[in-house]
Amino acid sequence: MRDRLLKVLQKVTTQPLNIGDEDSLFESGLLDSFALPDLVSGLEEEFSFKVPDSDLNPRKFDSIARIEAYLSEHAKV
């Protein structure tokens, strides 16, 4: 799952993924407000699931660790 997640993340950011699992993707500058929708769409496509609108909250996608936790709970991994 992790490799697939990182592949999606790398696709939507122009910067190298030199970041800790708990570091904020937004504060580090890896993601901005317009890359975030691309990240969510990319995850939905890669993991064949749909993030409900009620879960479209940046906090759920703010770090690699949080995305992994979300995917573990909701996606087909």
Place this chain on the structure above:
Amino acid sequence: MSYIHGFGAYLPERVVTNAVLASQLSCTAEWIESVSGIRERRWAGEETVADLAILAARDCLRRSGIEASRLGLLIVSSGSAERRFPGPGSTVAAALGLNGTPVIDLPLASAGSIFGLSLASQLAASYGEIMVVAAEKMSAVIQGAALDRNTAILFGDGAGAALVSSRPGRFEVLDSVLHTDGGFRDDLALDWGSPLRMNGLTVILQAARKLPAVIGEVLKRQNIPAAEVTQFVMHQANQNLITRVAKALGVDASLMFSNVSKYGNTSSASMLIAAAEWEPSPGPVVFAGFGAGFNWGALVARRE
């Protein structure tokens, strides 16, 4: 059945360029344009929200060829009105010489135009000629506290208007859809005496999903493929968002009318200001908006 007969707009004269804001916000004019598509915006001086609304309403009446005395209902949207009550609608009505015509104020911010237009299309059979006006003085909001780079670069002042009735006119309204999700009510909010609060990440994430979805919803109800729409006019929030909605719908970005580079985000006024500068080809056209609440909606009409 209801029809949109015409639009109107008013923009204050003062132009505030990115360069002027950049010097106060420790950023560059180019950065502002890259993140928003905005080059300049208008800021009002002493004019109130109602002053802006009155001028847009008069422009709309002139373009639609009717007298104010024929109005059966006035709907006025603003998220930046100066007082709690009465809303600016009463002042607009008085200025138009109306002393018995009902007025509804919609304090909805950015989705106010689409809600007003949709409500007017539903109420036209009962109220006759309905004027929808949306006016915003966002410069007063963003200058009410220390300038915040995330919001100060975006917003501008202005007003737009539309005339709706059940007599045949330029655009036949086919259908509309409105939605609200109060779960995100604190992500974009303006409390009295406090600065504008905007969680930009949440706003863009939600808008990027909900706008294409609601446009798809209203088109599906009318069995109209997005590819057949001759033009879309949305709330002018940010050029990047407008382009993203086109991509999600699978239509060419050139079909999305945009004047955000000239006026910035004028909140509820933006969609009607855009419509007043817009001349679509015959065929289906779509209006859509998204804003604080979150409130969002879309309306499909046919240009004859």
